Amino acid sequence: MKTEEPPHVTAYRTYLLVWVGLVILTGLTYTVAVGLQAEGWAVFVALAIAGTKSGLVLNYFMHLKSERLTIFKIIIPLVMAVFLVFILLTFSDLAFRGGVK
Amino acid sequence: MTSTGATENLRPRISFYQDHHGILSWIFTLDHKRIGLLYLIFVIAFFFSGVVLGFLMRLQMLAPGNIMKPQEYNSLFTLHGIIMIFLVVIPAIPTVFGNFFLPIQIGARDVAFPRINLLSWWLYITGAAIVALSVFTGEGPPDTGWTFYAPYSLRTTVNVPLAVFGVFILGMSSILTGINLVTTTHRLRAPGLTWKRLPLFVWAIYATSWVQILATPVIGVTMVLIFLERFFGVGVFDPTKGGDPILYQHMFWIYSHPATYIMILPAMGIVSDVVPVFARKKIFGYTAIALSGMAIAAVGSLVWGHHMFVSGQSDFANLLFSLLTFLVAVPSAIKVFNWVATLHKGSVVIEPPLLFCLAFIFLFSIGGLTGLIQGALAPNVHLHDTYWIPGHFHYIIFGGMGFGLFAAFHYWFPKMFGRMYNRKMAIWAWAIMLIGFNIFYFSMLLLGWEGMPRRYYDYLPQFRTLHLTATFGSWILIAGLILMFGNLFRGLFKGEKAEDNPWNGVTLEWQIPSPPPTENFEQIPVIRHGPYDFKELEKNE
Amino acid sequence: MSETKESVFEEIKDYTGAKLGMWLFILAELLLFGGMFILYSAYRYKSPADFHQASKELDVILGTLNTIILLTSSLSVAACISAIQKGQRKLSMYLLTVTMALGLLFLVNKGFEWGTKIEHGIYPNSPALLARTKGEILFFGLYYVMTGLHGLHVLVGVCVLFVMLILIAKDRIDRMHFTPLENSGLYWHLVDIIWIFLYPLFYLIT
Numbered sequence: 001m002k003t004e005e006p007p008h009v010t011a012y013r014t015y016l017l018v019w020v021g022l023v024i025l026t027g028l029t030y031t032v033a034v035g036l037q038a039e040g041w042a043v044f045v046a047l048a049i050a051g052t053k054s055g056l057v058l059n060y061f062m063h064l065k066s067e068r069l070t071i072f073k074i075i076i077p078l079v080m081a082v083f084l085v086f087i088l089l090t091f092s093d094l095a096f097r098g099g100v101k
Numbered sequence: 102m103t104s105t106g107a108t109e110n111l112r113p114r115i116s117f118y119q120d121h122h123g124i125l126s127w128i129f130t131l132d133h134k135r136i137g138l139l140y141l142i143f144v145i146a147f148f149f150s151g152v153v154l155g156f157l158m159r160l161q162m163l164a165p166g167n168i169m170k171p172q173e174y175n176s177l178f179t180l181h182g183i184i185m186i187f188l189v190v191i192p193a194i195p196t197v198f199g200n201f202f203l204p205i206q207i208g209a210r211d212v213a214f215p216r217i218n219l220l221s222w223w224l225y226i227t228g229a230a231i232v233a234l235s236v237f238t239g240e241g242p243p244d245t246g247w248t249f250y251a252p253y254s255l256r257t258t259v260n261v262p263l264a265v266f267g268v269f270i271l272g273m274s275s276i277l278t279g280i281n282l283v284t285t286t287h288r289l290r291a292p293g294l295t296w297k298r299l300p301l302f303v304w305a306i307y308a309t310s311w312v313q314i315l316a317t318p319v320i321g322v323t324m325v326l327i328f329l330e331r332f333f334g335v336g337v338f339d340p341t342k343g344g345d346p347i348l349y350q351h352m353f354w355i356y357s358h359p360a361t362y363i364m365i366l367p368a369m370g371i372v373s374d375v376v377p378v379f380a381r382k383k384i385f386g387y388t389a390i391a392l393s394g395m396a397i398a399a400v401g402s403l404v405w406g407h408h409m410f411v412s413g414q415s416d417f418a419n420l421l422f423s424l425l426t427f428l429v430a431v432p433s434a435i436k437v438f439n440w441v442a443t444l445h446k447g448s449v450v451i452e453p454p455l456l457f458c459l460a461f462i463f464l465f466s467i468g469g470l471t472g473l474i475q476g477a478l479a480p481n482v483h484l485h486d487t488y489w490i491p492g493h494f495h496y497i498i499f500g501g502m503g504f505g506l507f508a509a510f511h512y513w514f515p516k517m518f519g520r521m522y523n524r525k526m527a528i529w530a531w532a533i534m535l536i537g538f539n540i541f542y543f544s545m546l547l548l549g550w551e552g553m554p555r556r557y558y559d560y561l562p563q564f565r566t567l568h569l570t571a572t573f574g575s576w577i578l579i580a581g582l583i584l585m586f587g588n589l590f591r592g593l594f595k596g597e598k599a600e601d602n603p604w605n606g607v608t609l610e611w612q613i614p615s616p617p618p619t620e621n622f623e624q625i626p627v628i629r630h631g632p633y634d635f636k637e638l639e640k641n642e
Numbered sequence: 643m644s645e646t647k648e649s650v651f652e653e654i655k656d657y658t659g660a661k662l663g664m665w666l667f668i669l670a671e672l673l674l675f676g677g678m679f680i681l682y683s684a685y686r687y688k689s690p691a692d693f694h695q696a697s698k699e700l701d702v703i704l705g706t707l708n709t710i711i712l713l714t715s716s717l718s719v720a721a722c723i724s725a726i727q728k729g730q731r732k733l734s735m736y737l738l739t740v741t742m743a744l745g746l747l748f749l750v751n752k753g754f755e756w757g758t759k760i761e762h763g764i765y766p767n768s769p770a771l772l773a774r775t776k777g778e779i780l781f782f783g784l785y786y787v788m789t790g791l792h793g794l795h796v797l798v799g800v801c802v803l804f805v806m807l808i809l810i811a812k813d814r815i816d817r818m819h820f821t822p823l824e825n826s827g828l829y830w831h832l833v834d835i836i837w838i839f840l841y842p843l844f845y846l847i848t
Contacts (some may be wrong), residue, residue, distance in 0.1 A: 007657070009727045010720070012837045019717040021760045025708050030702075040690070046842035053713075054835045061720040062831045071287060071662065075848035082315050085403060087683060090351050093406065093418035094684050095819075213659050278664040288659035314666055318674035326681075326787065334767030335783040337681055342783070343776025348684055350678060 008066050017061045025053050114618040116519065126332075132619055136222055137201030138517070143477035144197060145152055147188040147229065154181040156579060159572040165562055175244035175513070176259070182237065182247025183264065186270045188229055191360055192278075192503035194367035195313070196225070199282055199306040201517065205610045208291025208626050213284040217277050225273035230592045231267035235260035245558060248357070248489025250348040250608065251338035252291045255330050262331050265324040272321040273575045275363075278315030282306055285469040291609075295629035300632040301390050305370020308394040312359045316402060320356035323349070354405035362401040364498055365465075366394055366506025369436055375512050377633040378439050378606045379455035380447025384633050387569050393432035400429040410481045419478055419505050428477035431492035433469055437462060452604070453527035457508035460535050464500025468493055471546060486556075495542045507531075510589060515599030519615045522592030530585035535578030610634045654806045657810055664825040668832050671795075675836050678788050682843060685780040686808035692777020697847035699764070700757060700785070708751050709837065716742035716834045719803070727795050729817045732808065735809060738807050741830065745800040752793050756786075795833050801827050 029049040036042040058076060059065040067073065114413050117134050127135055145233060158177050161169055169177075172393030204212055212218050235244040243264045245254045245317060254261050286307045290299075291642065299307075336342030338349040377384045408416060424452065440462055449455070470495040475484045515521050549569045553560060602611040607630075644666035686693045721739040725734035759782075767782055806823050809815040815823050 002701075003648055003757065007727075010724055012721055012724060012747045015717055015720045019713060022713045022716075023710060026706065026713065028534070029846065030706055034840065038730060038833050043574060043843075043847075046846055047839075050842055053838045055718060056834055057838070059694070061716050062828055063833075069658070072665065075665055075669055079315070079672050079676075083679075086319070086355055086676070087680050088806055089403060089406065089418070090348075090355075090420065090684065091687070092421050093347070093351065093409075093414045096415035096417040097413075107651045212661055214657070216661070274668075276670050280663055280670070283666055284659050284663045287662060314670050315673055318670045321675040322674050322677040325791075329766075329787060333786075334778050335787055336766065337783055339687075339785070342772070343685070343689070344780065345684065345688075348681065352680070355677075413758055 116616040117619040120619045140196040143598040150186040159575045163572045171558045176242040209289035221274045221277040223286035235263035269324040272317045302370040302389040308398040309366045316356045316359040323352040358405035368502040379450045382447035385442035393435045396432040399483035399642035454512035461504040468496030488545045488548035488553045492545030520596035521599045526588040534581030540574030682798045689777025696778040696781035
C-alpha cells in the first residue's frame with residue numbers, strides 16, 4: 001500500500017564504536033560499584049549507567065535514532081513513563097507504611 | 102476468487118460467508134470478519150455459562166440456608182468471575198467488533214497481521230480450555246475469587262495453577278490483539294482518513310489496545326509468579342518467606358484496574374458511533390470524546406490502589422489513589438455530557454441500538470456515581486467487601502459494557518448477517534432486561550449499604566428481603582436475556598433480508614454490502630469528510 | 643508489482659508496519675520484566691543489607707563476562723543485518739552464527755552459575771535457603787525467577803535466530819526482504835537490554 005525506500009544501512013564502524021562504548025560503560029559500572037560499596041544512592045548511579053547503555057542499544061543497534069515517524073519516537077518514553085508511574089505509586093504505599101513523618 | 106474490472110459491477114458480490122466452505126476454512130481463516138465471528142460464538146457461549154453460574158449463586162442466596170456446600174459456592178463465584186471477566190467482558194468488543202469493523206471503518210481489507218489475529222483466537226480457545234480443565238480435574242475449581250489473592254491462593258489445594266496458567270494464556274491473546282489493532286490503525290487507514298476523521302469507535306478501540314499492550318504483561322508475570330510460588334516455593338508473595346501479600350495486590354490491580362477500562366472504552370466507542378446515527382446529528386465534541394478516551398486509558402492506569410484501601414496499604418497511598426480516582430471520573434463525565442448534548446435537538450429515531458445506548462448512559466452513570474462514593478476513603482471502610490462493590494461493578498460492567506455490547510449486536514447485526522431481527526421483540530427484551538437489571542443490582546447496592554458482606558454463602562435473616570428481591574430481579578433479567586438472544590438467533594435464520602444501510606449511517610461499513618465481501622471494498626475509498634457528516638450522506642442520495 | 647523471489651512469509655508489503663508490530667511486542671515484554679523489577683525494588687528497599695549480603699555470593703566475574711558476551715552478540719546481530727542489506731550473504735550467516743554461539747555460551751555460563759548455587763543448597767524452598775533471613779530468601783527467589791525468565795528468552799531468541807539462518811541459507815531472506823531478520827534482531831537486543839539492568843541489580847549491589 002505505501003511504498004517505501006529501503007532503510008538506511010548502518011556502517012559496521014558505527015556499530016563497533018557503540019560496542020566499545022558499551023564495554024567501557026560496563027567497566028565503569030563495575031568500578032563504581034566496587035568503589036561506592038556502602039552508599040545507598042549508588043544504585044541510582046548503576047541505573048543511570050544501565051540506562052545509558054540501553055540508550056545506546058536502542059538508538060544505534062535498534063535504529064530508533066533513525067526512525068522518523070512520531071510513533072517510534074514516543075514508544076520508549078511511553079513505556080518508561082508507565083513503568084515509572086507503576087513503581088512510584090507502589091512506593092507511595094511501601095515507603096510510607098509507618099505513616100507520613 | 103478475486104477478479105478486477107467492469108464485470109464486478111454486473112454481478113452481485115459474493116459475501117465472505119460464501120467465499121470458502123467447511124469448518125477448516127473457518128478455524129484456519131485469515132479473514133478478520135470470520136475471526137470476529139469465531140470470537141462471537143465463544144464469547145456468547147461463555148457468557149451463557151457465566152450466567153448459569155450466576156443463576157446458581159442467586160439460587161443459593163435466595164433464602165438463608167444452603168442448597169450447596171460453602172466450598173461449592175466459593176468455586177461458583179470464582180468461576181463466574183474468571184469466565185465473565187477474562188473470557189467475556191475483556192475480550193468481547195475488541196475481538197468481535199474491533200476485529201470485524203475496525204478494518205472496514207478505516208477502509209482496509211484486513212488487519213495488519215492476519216495470522217497473528219488467528220493466533221490470538223487460538224490462544225483464547227486454549228486459555229479457555231485450560232480454565233475449563235481446572236474445573237474438572239484435580240481437586241476441583243479454584244475457590245480464591247477471580248482475584249487469586251496471596252497467600253490463600255498459594256495454600257489452597259484446588260486447581261489454582263491451572264487456572265492462573267489459563268489466565269496467562271488469555272493475557273497473551275489480549276496483548277496480541279492490542280498489537281494488531283494499534284498497528285492496523287496506524288498503518289492501514291485509507292487515503293484521506295486522518296486521525297480526526299476516524300470514527301469514535303476506532304478511537305476507542307485504539308485507546309483500549311494501548312492498555313492491553315501495556316497493562317496485561319503485569320498480570321501475566323503475576324500469574325507466572327503464583328504458578329512458580331506453588332511449584333517451587335519462590336517466596337515473593339509468601340509472608341513466611343518474607344513476601345508481602347499487599348505487593349501481590351498491587352501487581353494484580355496494576356493490570357486489573359486498567360482492565361476495567363479495556364472493558365468499558367470499547368462500549369463507549371459504540372455509544373459514540375450509534376448516538377449520532379439515531380440523532381441524525383454530528384457528535385457533540387468529537388475531539389473531546391476522542392481524547393477523553395485516551396485520558397481515561399492514561400489516568401485509569403493510576404488508580405488501582407482504590408481496590409486496596411483497607412488492605413494495609415499506607416495512608417499516603419490511600420490519599421493519592423482516592424484523589425486520582427476522583428480525577429478519572431472527569432473524562433467519563435465529559436463523554437456522558439457529549440452524548441446527551443448530541444441527542445439534544447437531534448432528530449431522534451427510536452430503534453433498539455439507541456435504546457441500548459440510552460440504557461448504557463443511565464446505568465453507567467449510576468455505576469460511576471457509586472464508584473465515587475466508594476472511592477472516598479471514609480465510606481470505603483464501610484463498603485469494602487460488602488455487596489455494594491458487586492452492585493457498583495455490575496452497573497458499570499453489565500449495565501455499561503454489557504448494554505453497550507447489546508447495542509453493538511443490534512446495530513451491526515444487519516451488516517454482519519444481512520438480515521434484520523424483530524425490532525418489537527428487541528425492544529421488549531430491552532425493557533424487561535432494564536427492569537430486571539435494576540431490581541437485581543440496586544438491591545445489591547442496598548444490601549451492601551446495610552452491611553451484607555460479599556462472597557458469603559449464607560446470611561443473617563435481616564438481609565432476606567433484599568436477597569429475595571435481588572434473586573427475583575435476576576430471574577427477570579435472565580428472561581430478558583433469553584428473549585433478546587432468542588430474537589437475534591431467530592433473526593439469523595428467519596429475519597428479513599436487510600439493506601446495506603438500514604440505519605443511514607455515514608461510517609464506511611454502511612457503504613458496503615450486507616454482509617460484506619471478503620475483501621471488504623472493491624476499491625479502497627478516498628475519504629473526504631468526517632464519520633458523522635450526515636449532510637454529506639444526504640447530498641449523495 | 644511483481645516479485646521474482648518469494649520470502650517465506652508472503653511478501654511483507656508494509657515493512658514499517660511489521661517493525662511497529664515488533665516494537666509493540668517489545669513494549670509488552672519490557673513491562674513483563676518491569677513487573678518483576680517493581681517486586682525487586684520493593685524487596686531491596688525493605689531489606690537492603692540482606693540483598694547486599696546475598697549478592698556477594700554471586701560470581702561477579704561470571705556475571706560481568708556474561709554481560710560482555712551479550713553486548714557482543716548484539717554487535718554481531720546488528721552487523722549481520724547491515725551485511726544482508728549490503729548483499730554480503732556469507733558474512734551475515736557467519737555473524738548470525740556468532741550471535742547464536744554467544745547466546746548459547748551465555749546460557750552455559752548461567753547453567754554453571756545455577757549449578758554451583760544448587761550444589762551449595764541454595765535454591766527456592768531449599769532448607770539451607772529457608773534457614774536464612776527473609777531478605778536473602780527473597781533475593782535468591784527473585785534471582786532465580788528473573789534470570790530464569792531472561793534465560794528462557796535467550797533460548798527462544800537463539801531458536802528464532804536459527805530459523806533466520808536457515809531462511810538466509812535458502813535465500814528466502816535477502817537484501818530486499820529481510821524484515822523477519824530485522825525483527826528478530828530487535829528481539830535479541832531486547833534480551834540484551836534486560837540483562838543490562840539485571841547485571842548491576844543482582845551482581846553489583848553495594
